[in-house]
Amino acid sequence: MNKLKLFFALVCLALILFSCKDExxxxxxxxxxxxxxxIHDEVMPKMGTVGRLASRVGAxxxxxxxxxxxxxxxxxxxxxxxxxxxxxxxxxxxxDTDEIVRxxxxxxxxxxxxxxxxxxxxxxxxxxxxxxxxxxxxLKKVD
Numbered sequence: 001m002n003k004l005k006l007f008f009a010l011v012c013l014a015l016i017l018f019s020c021k022d023e024x025x026x027x028x029x030x031x032x033x034x035x036x037x038x039i040h041d042e043v044m045p046k047m048g049t050v051g052r053l054a055s056r057v058g059a060x061x062x063x064x065x066x067x068x069x070x071x072x073x074x075x076x077x078x079x080x081x082x083x084x085x086x087x088x089x090x091x092x093x094x095x096d097t098d099e100i101v102r103x104x105x106x107x108x109x110x111x112x113x114x115x116x117x118x119x120x121x122x123x124x125x126x127x128x129x130x131x132x133x134x135x136x137x138x139l140k141k142v143d
Contacts, residue, residue: 031103032114033095039121043084043128050081050128053135060142073138076131083124091117 030038054077060070094113098104106114 032118033100033103033106036091036114036118036121037100039118039125040088043125046128046132047081047084049132050077053077053132053139054081056139057135060139066141069138073131073135076127077135080124080127080131083127087117087120087124091121 054074057070057073057077061067061074062070094117095110096104099106099110
């Protein structure tokens with residue numbers, strides 16, 4: 001549990017340090033680590049929405065056909081949330097603060113890990129965005 005707390009503290013520190021920079025780099029000038037963190041930063045604020053929507057669609061689950069669709073939407077939102085949490089934990093275990101925040105040069109092994117993590121966070125981003133869109137669309141049917 002202490003590892004998890006340390007990881008979240010490191011992520012918060014990274015977010016603060018990244019947000020305090022005066023100039024905004026254009027996407028073509030970002031390092032790969034900055035691109036990965038930018039994707040994380042794009043979807044992290046949506047996690048509250050994921051939780052709220054999971055509660056709202058969960059309240060509408062029943063044995064009807066529409067209720068089963070709500071159950072699927074709830075499951076997708078919960079999976080998206082879990083995917084984000086799992087990604088953050090494993091990412092924090094693989095990279096240290098100097099690598100994430102200060103741009104420390106990565107070893108070839110760490111570079112291969114970062115390549116894989118970039119693809120994983122893109123999948124997580126898509127899961128989050130799709131599950132939110134699907135849940136919101138489903139809720140429109142009953143609101």
